[in-house]
Amino acid sequence: MDFTRRRFGLAVGATLALGGTGAFAQKGETVKIAWVDPLSGMLANIGQNSLRTFQFMAEKVSANNPAGVRFEIVPFDNKLSPQESLTALRAITDQGIRYVTQGNGSSVAGALIDAINKHNERNPGKEIVFLNNAAVDPDFTNAKCSFWHFRFDADTSMKMEALTTYMRDEKNVKKVYLINQNYSHGHQVAKYFKEALARKRPDVQIVGEDLHPLGQVRDFAPYVAKIKASGADSIVTGNWGSDLSLLIKAAKDAGLDANWYTYYAGANGSPSAIGPTMEGKVKYVYIGHSNIPELATWMKEYNARFKEDLSLLSTLHVLPMLAQAMAKAKSTDPVKVAKAMEGLSIKSFSGEVTMRATDHQLQQPLYIASWRKITDPAKQYNVEGTGYTWVQERVFEPYVSSTPTSCQMSRPG
Template sequence: MTIRLKSLILPISFAAAIAIPATAGAEVVKMAFIDPLSGSFAPVGENMLRSWQYIADLANKQKWAGDNTFDIVGFDNKGSPQESLVQLKAAIDQGYRYVIQGNGSGVALALIDAINKYNERNPGKEVIYLNHAAVDPDLTNSKCSFWHFRVDANSDMKMEAMTSYMAKDPNIKKVYLINQNYAFGHSVQRAAREYLRRKRPDIQIVGDDLHPIGQVKDFSPYIAKIKASGADTVITGNWGADLALLIKAAKDSDLKTNLYTYYAVTTGTPTAMGSAGVDRVKFVGYWNPNNQGFVGKDIVEGFKKKYNDDYYTMATYTGMKMLGQAIKETKSTDPVKVAFAMEGMKVQSLNGEVEMRKADHQLQQPLYITTWTKVNGKDVKYDQENTGYGWKTNQVLDTHISAQPTSCQMKRPSK
């Protein structure tokens, strides 16, 4: 049975946390989910924890890791890099050797550094880090690590897909950028300017704002600036409450611009959009439940039935597929053997065949451009947050279109 915990230190014995015998030769692989489970970003963190747990249960039933099973437990980092390091130490002290995180590239950078140092000092007790949503490109470039695997697309990959789609729209002439003031927001800002200049040099950037993450309660002053700029399109990497509040302010001010987003699918944002976002809010991501053939519908419907919530972090499926396959192939839960097995691995995920690129541990996968619209029971079958609105697939871009070069100089341990 999986448990979601919000306490700082988990009341579980060290011996029990390492590996609990299930059947002869089998282990329970304990995984520590380190993300916000309190504060303004808690709804997103809680949804993602449930998503990991739901797919872990599926993996256990279908024996993705053979007779080994998974148990995923939540550690609340409150969205803070410093608190994340406290939680990482707590998890390691209790025997966890698999860590999951995604909400915040600042947190991810801190975790990579800490895990690198820990693994170097503790051979035989290494830790693997699965990253499901922290998308700063540096994490698989200058900061790349053998112990880190990103199952999301990085922000440059998403911007490559987004601007390839935008470049074909002659109605886009003036773009406004608004992003959170931290590593990820900076990467979105930089890539938007660079890629639009390369693909559509005629497009003007008429505004560019960076705001404190998780601190702005009223975005109406920003919306007023966007209106005054004459922008016809907004690009934002905002997520969680920062995106929901931005869209709420846009709706209240009757802003008519199109909004290109990275995270409009995340908890709270669909409700904030409602009918006001129809045909104007777009999302770039690695999957859409309203895909051709509705691949993954059993998971979407099962998750909704169990939690009355929406399954949107499909990286959880990819991550568990790869981890399960690596454990099954190596007949081991040892992180070193599992990490080597995951390098270059290809699996069939809900968005087609994906590959964990060996050079930098960045997953290569197709990307989707979608538009918020009314459910019609045909190509838009699944809504979000019981709004009656969902995402229509505009285009699926093949893996090679968004692929990016890497500067990673991977340092590998001996096998």
């Protein structure tokens, strides 16, 4: 693994060390990818950061990839709505775009998977492939798995397996409060935490649980009051975007003294909300963090160009793997490319990652990082200009966090 990462560092940034000598698929061809996520509403900052990251990656990968193709990102604002996303999908098919990426909201991803399945069945020769960059409902690679869907982030159950393995050894965790968004991801964070807790720390009490509307709460003070009254020493949340930033702000305002175990504290905007008063109290589980050495060059370049941090690291796997699959297939045809992507491995900022053929779930390391004051400015990334950074606590190799699948996939032909 260490040797792989050193080789990666020599490849001028993240995920371009793709390996292999595949023939050009269609040298000079432009491959359009429809990006479907929120550019308006309370969670727009997450969508805007995602779009800029995809555009950044398209530029990098277009300049150097084994298929010889150029990627163009075509944005569609879905306002975080499944219905708006289906309207966008009709426009995408009308424009002849054959690849779609989305990540914010499993409710949206579920609607897209179902619609793309139906479209592909009805329109042979015009198939669309869905590149899921962040929607983490485990059902998408289990009961609802689809040949046309590939997930590049780790799912909710994988992250919870890693997070609770870390928490198992945290003896200060005795009373936990669960607070999550009221949709599939939030429900599953609570479900998988309870299941893992029973196996790993049956002594820990769950002293409260809340579900709140997705992207609608502007004042979390009432929720924080309940957490404070419960006596919880730890909070577990899958919240993201403004739902996490505003929750943390309310906790700080109320003087809540607790440890936070999160999925998305590293996402755009949340580090600034955490600030200096919660040092060492906030942790998150993800496929990477801002201080992985192999990411240093691109972190700095992205920040210099867009005046924000590159935080959606799952994006860094999508286009490099797609290009490698096109080189392997010697084609940009979605059916051939999807088949080529099954079982495909590429070298990443975290070592080798593999798209599991059984269910199209990327297998990759997971990290636990903790919010700390910068002690070595020359080596540590200054997250959102706060003077604080994410310090790695643990890394779990793919076999540790990988979860089994019940997928019974139907494949074309």
